[in-house]
Amino acid sequence: MQRLILVFLAVLALTTYAGQPIRVSAGLLQDRLIVRPRRIVLVRSAKLAKQFPDRKTATVTYPVISGLGDRAVLRRIRSLLDFKNIFDYSLQEYRDDAWLSEFSYTVNYNRNFLFDITFNQNGVAAYPDDQSKHFLINLKNGRIIKAADAFLVDKFGALAALVDQKLQAELKEITTEAKVTSNLEATEFQSIVEGLEQMKFGPEHLEDFEVGAQGITFLYDAGLPHAIQAFEPEGRYFFSYSELTPYLNPTGPLGQFVR
Secondary structure: OHHHHHHHHHHHHHOEEOOEEOOEEOOEEOOOOEEEEEEEEEEOOHHHHHHOHHHOEEEEEEEEEEOOOOHHHHHHHHHHOOHHHHHOOOHHHHHOOOOEEEEEEEEEEEEOOEEEEEEEEEEEOOOEEEEEEEEEEEOOOOEEOOHHHHEOHHHHHHHHHHHHHHHHHHHHHHHHHHHHHOOOOHHHHHHHHHHHHOOOOOHHHHHOEEEOOOEEEEEOOOOOOHHHHHHOOOOEEEEEHHHHOOOEOOOOOOHHHOO
């Protein structure tokens, strides 16, 4: 009898998480994905290799996902993360072009029915460049989490203003440092400063945010030209869940973090 009780308690512990029931299939917790990397080396054609001898190959590492018991949701997530949906290029198109050097990804969070992933690519054309694409997915339905899902809509203005305070503080630091270190002509520098002064984090920027174990990082892409990217803000503004409690939608996918 004692053994039966212990077995029952063990099963109960496995099938509940943070007070919420979790379906168990094939011994897997269903609040997260299984992610395995697949690495491919793209070999360029002889013609491209001759034209760009330092770009004969490119490395692509992308995620192969599995693990959910709900197959319809898993198919939806796989469709969202289909390779060409990331940067609008297929593997063959990358192979036929000399730009790409490396394609990779980082899983930022993968639990509590939330899957947060960032894809990165870098390459060389007239100058080196890198790009990123971020996805935050609800593992209960396989859909992208929007700002209106995560935050209280009537608090969008106040939340954006809170993030903007950190952006403006960063821009002030950039301007102060640039005055000392910049080799630009006075007119060029003034033009850049005026551009920085126009940057603002508004409600429309709330759509792009990363979820982590301790809080949320709001992302801001200044989109400055390559020639002046040294003046670009990092564009990552972290807030703990306790700081964001007044703004989180308690019935949304992040409501579990309301404190």
